Amino acid sequence: MTALLQPRLTGKGIYAITDGPRDDLFAAVEAALAGGARLLQYRDKTTDTERRRAEADEISRICARYEVPFIVNDDVALARETGGGVHLGREDVPVAEARAALGPEAIVGVSCYGSIERARQLRAEGADYLAFGAMYPSSTKPHAPVTAHDVLTQAKALGLPVVAIGGITVDNAQVLIDAGADYLALVSAIFAAPDIQTATRRFADLFDSRPGLIR
Ligand SMILES: Cc1ncc(COP(=O)(O)OP(=O)(O)O)c(N)n1
Numbered sequence: 001m002t003a004l005l006q007p008r009l010t011g012k013g014i015y016a017i018t019d020g021p022r023d024d025l026f027a028a029v030e031a032a033l034a035g036g037a038r039l040l041q042y043r044d045k046t047t048d049t050e051r052r053r054a055e056a057d058e059i060s061r062i063c064a065r066y067e068v069p070f071i072v073n074d075d076v077a078l079a080r081e082t083g084g085g086v087h088l089g090r091e092d093v094p095v096a097e098a099r100a101a102l103g104p105e106a107i108v109g110v111s112c113y114g115s116i117e118r119a120r121q122l123r124a125e126g127a128d129y130l131a132f133g134a135m136y137p138s139s140t141k142p143h144a145p146v147t148a149h150d151v152l153t154q155a156k157a158l159g160l161p162v163v164a165i166g167g168i169t170v171d172n173a174q175v176l177i178d179a180g181a182d183y184l185a186l187v188s189a190i191f192a193a194p195d196i197q198t199a200t201r202r203f204a205d206l207f208d209s210r211p212g213l214i215r
């Protein structure tokens with residue numbers, strides 16, 4: 001296991017999520033972090049174990065330099081090896097199994113799709129954040145059903161950080177923040193942008209741009 005101290009899950013902002021192999025993966029991650037991303041997830045659905053391990057290890061080090069929590073999608077063993085947290089969906093292991101493998105300090109995030117009941121259950125199981133979506137149709141995950149925005153508002157009452165994901169652009173993001181999203185989870189809007197750092201900064205600025213609004 002890489003002995004890197006994981007920063008805590010605090011605040012609000014951009015949750016940058018990678019989407020499979022690319023030649024400039026490390027530079028892309030670094031650009032998102034330089035643009036102000038506050039959480040980083042390594043998401044690679046391929047089965048190339050060696051490449052995934054090497055990439056996750058390097059990205060965990062980049063995140064540590066920026067003091068940004070590093071999360072691995074799906075793969076608890078890889079999270080353990082690289083000192084990261086993990087994001088779990090309905091096809092993945094239970095929260096308790098991830099917690100037992102990663103320890104009490106690790107971030108364990110969960111997909112709740114559009115279900116407050118699922119969110120309540122996973123909170124009881126020890127999840128650290130609750131992710132909802134797709135909020136809009138997503139070209140990254142085209143079959144993900146779209147969720148109503150008011151689930152974000154309802155989720156606020158559960159007292160954990162609320163993450164919105166799916167089809168988010170700079171033009172449709174503000175309404176999600178206003179509905180209660182603490183984090184906007186973004187794949188294509190930042191990682192397919194010609195200038196990843198600038199794209200991330202534009203989203204990050206949304207969290208600071210309305211000082212008069214009480215959230
Ligand atoms: C922050 C965040 N939210 C949702 C997901 C989707 O997770 P899941 O439903 O397990 O689907 P895959 O990502 O595994 O295709 C996520 N990865 N991150």
Ligand SMILES: Cc1ncsc1CCOP(=O)(O)O
Nearest residue numbers: 134138140141166167187188
């Ligand atoms: C992983 C995932 N889960 C629901 S939508 C989605 C993809 C989000 O990607 P994008 O930000 O490009 O729509």
